[in-house]
Amino acid sequence: MGEMSFMHEEDTRLETTRGRFENVLKRHAELAERLSRDSDKMIFERLQKEFEAARASQTQEVTLDGEQWNDGLLATIRERVHIEADRKAMSGNINNFPESHVEERITYRVGNKVICCLEGPRIGIQYETSFAGEPCELYHCVLESKSFLEKMTVLEHTIPFFLPIRAAENDLLSSNAMRFIDYVGELLQAYVDRREQVRLIKELYGNQIGELYHSLPYHMVEFVVDDSDCKLIVTLRYGDLVSVLPTRVRVLVWSMHQSKKNMSPTILSRKENGSRGSQPNPTRLSYAENALKTLSLPEAYAEIVLNLPQTLQQMYQLRGNS
Template structure:
């Protein structure tokens, strides 16, 4: 059964949250326009072509698993790209597009990541996110260091600007490059999973949902419905950008005017927003479309019983 909300401050917080999410949507449109400038498209196209050339020119692709994927491999790649850069500088040979010798043109695949040598003392990482077993979106990150003794930096990338790549770079890249690469891959996959859940719930149940808001990284999601003679507001928060399921869920329901008069027969029936713990539990353990599909068939009976029963 529902849990009565005893403080009207929560109504105010809902309005505040909705206003903030509306502002985020406005910022999203503005930033999306900025990110579609020709310069950004040029960088994306250039990196796509460069990584495709590296994959085509490889002599072999090595699949790594478990302990085979470690910082030692990255150190070897760093040494290789610097040795090749020095060799090309000594020979005055600028004709190669790849840094490895033909017999050493190896790319490494680790889960959803492909790692390869690029020209100019650079190491490229391609992140292949997926949904339902199919490749969804591909992102690139290029690392560079001026010498083998200097720390690597992120030279350029196609990762969404609102994900904390700079924080990961500052915290991990110098001390643990492997963990940096793994965390970026996990961050992108979690972002894509949340994004796809929102897309699916719009596609499958958009005719039932009156409004839906989300932050840029999809770590704050809110949607409302006018159904079952009530208005619902579902608020989801993801405490960590690596989360695919929400860590905080709140579902509030208001009876519509005609329901409160005709069906709320008990003198103590709630007339203010009520939480629905049974529905909140479903959203904590399932994806958005799965949880929605599970709770909605029984929702009319649950709501009718809720507002016809006096709270104890």
């Protein structure tokens, strides 16, 4: 009775989760429509052109490794943009100054980030995301400060609205600007990794996967695998938005053949007519949960499917012996 009560609670939680996912999907559709407006596309296109112009006018590009990217360098970049902005404001045209007085235009590359000086007292960061070695989207973040001594703020950006850039700005930018820049890069890359993993299993195994739900930042994912042998429900939860592997995983399996074998004709008829009350109790697949915690989603899915027939056979034998 205790086990049946536990399973009932599990089913109730699954239904609650599914309802939440359905609301998320509805909200996603509404927000995706809003974000597809011309004004949002224009912001990206304008910033992209400005970054391209800044890189085209650079005198050199410096690649930084390890400790070369530090608070001192960021302070130097900030000082440079303010000096150039002040000179241009005083002269009306920076080209009036002799070339020797014009600061070098240096672009810095740090991992997946390109940092450059934009017109005015602004620092631009372009984030280059990738998946499996292939480039994905570009994102931009423009930082501004009224003076060298004042804290920087996020002037504008093209980062997805559902990633907490404003919270990161409040928590990090005033106290540790370098950490803020790095953290936003981690947020974006982890989001793209999670999203592309889901996209890939849909592309590779879409004929096996039935329902699939996910939150906007892909930090909650649930999908169903339903075939003639069994039914699996996979639920993934990521500890935070910079995680690429889930921290909480649950895989439940219903072995359909064994349940049909043990059912009376009346109960079997009810099950085939879709009655939830006739569903057999599920079993948690520990090997599947371990795979999902240690491998990428497509790799874990392939391992789960590969070992599933043997696992189901062992389940049949155990139930038969009991």
